[in-house]
Amino acid sequence: MSDITENSKINGLSVNIFDFTNYRHYLKAYYRQVKAVRPYFSYRYFSRMAGLGGKNYLQMVMVGKRNLSSSTACKFARALRLTKKEAAYFEAMVLYTQADTSEEKDRYFAELLRLKPSIQIEGITPDQFEYLTNPLYVVIREMAAIKEFNGDPVWIRGHIRAMARPPEIKKALDLLEKLKLLVRDGAGNLTHSGKTVETPDVESLEILNYHRQVLNETKEALVNIPYEERDITSMTIPIPQALIPEVKELLRKCREEIAALVNQSSNHFYEVFQINTQFFPVTKINQIKKKGEIG
Numbered sequence: 001m002s003d004i005t006e007n008s009k010i011n012g013l014s015v016n017i018f019d020f021t022n023y024r025h026y027l028k029a030y031y032r033q034v035k036a037v038r039p040y041f042s043y044r045y046f047s048r049m050a051g052l053g054g055k056n057y058l059q060m061v062m063v064g065k066r067n068l069s070s071s072t073a074c075k076f077a078r079a080l081r082l083t084k085k086e087a088a089y090f091e092a093m094v095l096y097t098q099a100d101t102s103e104e105k106d107r108y109f110a111e112l113l114r115l116k117p118s119i120q121i122e123g124i125t126p127d128q129f130e131y132l133t134n135p136l137y138v139v140i141r142e143m144a145a146i147k148e149f150n151g152d153p154v155w156i157r158g159h160i161r162a163m164a165r166p167p168e169i170k171k172a173l174d175l176l177e178k179l180k181l182l183v184r185d186g187a188g189n190l191t192h193s194g195k196t197v198e199t200p201d202v203e204s205l206e207i208l209n210y211h212r213q214v215l216n217e218t219k220e221a222l223v224n225i226p227y228e229e230r231d232i233t234s235m236t237i238p239i240p241q242a243l244i245p246e247v248k249e250l251l252r253k254c255r256e257e258i259a260a261l262v263n264q265s266s267n268h269f270y271e272v273f274q275i276n277t278q279f280f281p282v283t284k285i286n287q288i289k290k291k292g293e294i295g
Contacts (some may be wrong), residue, residue: 021208
C-alpha cells in the first residue's frame with residue numbers, strides 16, 4: 001500500500017532558497033553559511049549592505065521579533081544578492097510566513113509552488129514524482145485493489161470523495177498505467193499491480209503540498225465521515241529530545257504493521273482509507289533558548 005512520508009533537511013552549508021518555505025529559517029541558514037566562510041560577516045555588515053538603520057535588524061527578523069514589510073523585503077533581497085526569480089520567491093516566502101489566515105496561507109503557498117523550479121531527483125522520474133505528490137493518484141491506485149473497481153473515469157468520479165473531473169481522472173489512470181502501478185488483466189480491466197514507488201528523501205514543496213491536501217481532507221472527515229468509520233484522536237505529551245528518534249521509529253513500524261496486517265488478512269477490500277500520523281512540537285521553549293545562541 002502507499003506510504004507517503006516527509007523528511008526535511010539542510011545539506012551541510014549548501015543553502016538553496018527554494019528548499020525553504022519559512023523565510024526566517026532561510027535567513028538563519030544563510031547567515032550561518034556566510035559566517036562560516038567569511039568570519040567578518042556580521043549583523044551590522046548585513047545592515048549596511050541592505051541600507052537598514054538598526055545594526056541587529058537581521059537578527060531581530062531571524063528570531064521573530066521583527067517582521068518584514070514589502071520595502072524591507074526588497075532591501076533584504078538585494079543584500080542577499082538574489083536573482084530576480086529568487087527575490088520573487090523570497091518575497092512570497094515573507095508573505096506566506098507572516099500570513100494571518102488560512103486563506104492567505106493557501107494563496108501564498110500556491111505562489112511558492114508556482115515560483116519554485118522543477119526539481120530533478122536522482123532515482124525518481126518526473127512521472128514517479130508526480131504520483132508521489134498527488135493524493136488523487138494515490139487514492140485511485142489503491143481503489144484498484146477493491147473488487148468492485150471500475151476503470152471508467154465517470155464511475156471513479158462518482159465513488160471518490162475528492163473533487164476531481166473525469167479528464168483529471170483519465171490523466172491519473174494513464175500515468176498509473178505508464179508507471180505499471182496499475183496493470184490490465186486478461187479481460188483488459190485495470191487492476192492493482194502490487195508495485196511500490198519509494199518516497200524521495202528530500203525537502204519538497206510538492207510533497208509538503210501533498211500533506212497539506214491530506215490534512216484538509218482530514219478536517220472534512222471530522223464533519224462528513226460517520227464516527228463508526230473513522231478514528232481521529234490526538235495525544236499531547238512532553239518528550240525528552242533523546243527519545244524523538246525512537247518515537248518516530250515506533251510510528252514507522254506501526255505503519256508497516258498495519259500494511260502487513262491488511263495485506264495478509266484478505267484480498268476483498270471494503271473502501272480506501274487514509275491513515276495519518278502527525279508528530280510535531282506544539283511548544284517552543286527550548287527553540288527560543290536556541291535562538292538566543294545565534295550570533
